[in-house]
Amino acid sequence: MRKWQILVVISVVFMLVLAVxxxxxxxAKKYKWRLTQVMPEDSDFHRRATAFANEVKIKTDxxxxxxxxxxxxxxxxxxxxxxxxxxxxxxxxxxxxxxxxPRLNIGYYMPYLFTNTKEAKKAYKRGGWVYKxxxxxxxxxxxxxxxxxxxxxxxxxTREVPDGWREMKSNKMKIRVMPLKACELTWQRxxxxxxxxxxxxxxxxxxxxxxxxxxxxxxxxGYQFKDIQGVWIQYNDYLEPxxxxxxxxxxxxxxxxxxxxxxxxxxxxxKGRWDYFLGEDEEYRQKLKEFGLQVxxxxxxxxxxxxxxxxxxxxxxxxxxxxxxxxxRCRKEVGIKVE
Numbered sequence: 001m002r003k004w005q006i007l008v009v010i011s012v013v014f015m016l017v018l019a020v021x022x023x024x025x026x027x028a029k030k031y032k033w034r035l036t037q038v039m040p041e042d043s044d045f046h047r048r049a050t051a052f053a054n055e056v057k058i059k060t061d062x063x064x065x066x067x068x069x070x071x072x073x074x075x076x077x078x079x080x081x082x083x084x085x086x087x088x089x090x091x092x093x094x095x096x097x098x099x100x101x102p103r104l105n106i107g108y109y110m111p112y113l114f115t116n117t118k119e120a121k122k123a124y125k126r127g128g129w130v131y132k133x134x135x136x137x138x139x140x141x142x143x144x145x146x147x148x149x150x151x152x153x154x155x156x157x158t159r160e161v162p163d164g165w166r167e168m169k170s171n172k173m174k175i176r177v178m179p180l181k182a183c184e185l186t187w188q189r190x191x192x193x194x195x196x197x198x199x200x201x202x203x204x205x206x207x208x209x210x211x212x213x214x215x216x217x218x219x220x221x222g223y224q225f226k227d228i229q230g231v232w233i234q235y236n237d238y239l240e241p242x243x244x245x246x247x248x249x250x251x252x253x254x255x256x257x258x259x260x261x262x263x264x265x266x267x268x269x270x271k272g273r274w275d276y277f278l279g280e281d282e283e284y285r286q287k288l289k290e291f292g293l294q295v296x297x298x299x300x301x302x303x304x305x306x307x308x309x310x311x312x313x314x315x316x317x318x319x320x321x322x323x324x325x326x327x328x329r330c331r332k333e334v335g336i337k338v339e
Contacts, residue, residue, distance in 0.1 A: 031064045033090035036080045038072045044276055045242070046070045048149070048269040049093045052244065055265040060258060066091065084247055085142050091246040093149070096134070098180070100141060102321040106330070107134040109178065110322075111186040111237045111314060112307035113330060115300070117153075120239045121274060124148045126267055129333050130241075133326070138243075144251040147266035151240035152218025152277045156187075157229040159212050161294065165191060165233060166302055168309060176202045176214040181321060185314045186237060187215060190306065203228065218277070219284035226291045233296045234285070236303055237310070244269070311336065 035053060039045040046068065053066035075083060081097035083089045098104035113130065114120040123130040126147065135145040162171045168191050176197040177183040187194040192213075197205050205211040206228050214225060217240055222232045244266035251259060285295050298306070311334065319327050328338045 029063065031090075033064065033066045034069060034074070035066050035091040035093065036069045036072075036074045036084075036089055037093040038077045038080075039070065041070045043070075044273070044280065045093060045151075048273065052093075052265050052269050055268065056261055059261045059265065064258065064261075081143075084245065087142075087247045087249060089247075090250055091146075091244070093242060093244050095151075095240070095242055096138070096245075101137060103137050103323060103326055104134070104141075105180065105182050105318065105322055106130070106326055107137065107243070108241060109180050109182050109238055110318070110330065111182060112310045113334065114239065115236055115303040115307050117239075117274075117278065120150065123333070124150060124239075124241065126263075129329075133329065134243075138245060139248055142248045143245050144248045146244035146246060146263055147270040149242045149244065149270045149273050150277050151242050152220060152281050153234065153236045154215065154217055154238050154240055155219065155222060155232055155234040155236070156192075156215040157213050157222045157225045157293075158231045158233070159206075160230050161296070162191065162231075162233075165296075166298065168306065173212040174210075176205055176211045176216075178216050182314070182318055183215070185317050186310055189309055189313050190235070190237075219281050219288060223284045223287055223291075226288060226293060229293065231294045231296065232285065232288050234298065235306065236298070237306070307334075 035049055037045050037049050049068050049070070053068055056064050056066060074080060074089065077094045078097040078099060080089065080092050080094060082099070084092050085100070096104050096107040098108060114123065122128055125131060131145070131148050134148070138145045156175060158173055158175070162173050163169065164171060168189065170191050173192050174195050175187050175192040177187050177194040179196040179198070184194040184196065195205075195211055197211060199216065202211070202214045203225065206214060206225065213229060215235075215237075219232060219234075222229070246262070251262070254262070289295050311331070315327055315330065331338050
């Protein structure tokens, strides 16, 4: 073998050694991340966040180590959304805040997208129409959605049974609503007087007579007001959506293998949540009954009537906030003809 041929062979071998040597080094990069979630440590959300973190740690041989901060230990959910967006924190399990993009109302409170769990499950799953729509909007904010988790079917607590609630007749009950335009419009159409009051002030507002009731979550939330309320009505105005999400720049820096580990670990916890939340909703409805509250469940026909009224009268009012394109997409998905 000639001298130049030997040099070529040596060069090729050297390059292969470098390639082999660098690959494990790159894949062995270690991360220490924070995941924030707002529910208490004895909640199912804390357990699922912990299970997610444990699975990621195991599947990455300890390279990705995630610490869970529950009960809003780092910040409230609106601020945490911003901090993940900026990269101050790496991950979150919580609702999405439409503070910086009103189109994200679709990602948290868009009333009566569905009236039953079968429809919601199809839309919320990875690749479903709501999942895809919201994931695209999140990426515009520098956030990557990992999985969409159902929290529970929402309703309202009130002091007493509202007159004409099944027919959506106007009543004089002032209801605390979330500070979202969609909430105000929805509950006004359902017959109430909406008042935007922070959740942290809702209990005292009802206690002092400033409000007669509150909306914004599943029966678990209603149970927190059992001492000062007399009725729970299961309106199903929305299936409260929570997301596993993380900073997009960080996600894009990961290998495809690590990205898949994160996506699959989050989706695994979401699948378990679908069965769990239905039982949890029923558990807390029973607890409300046992405590002495009256629990009212609309019929399927009544739910469809609520949905029809909201889709016709409220959705058009959402167009200036969300854009007609997104609202028309919602109309199309629920079977409304778009002009």
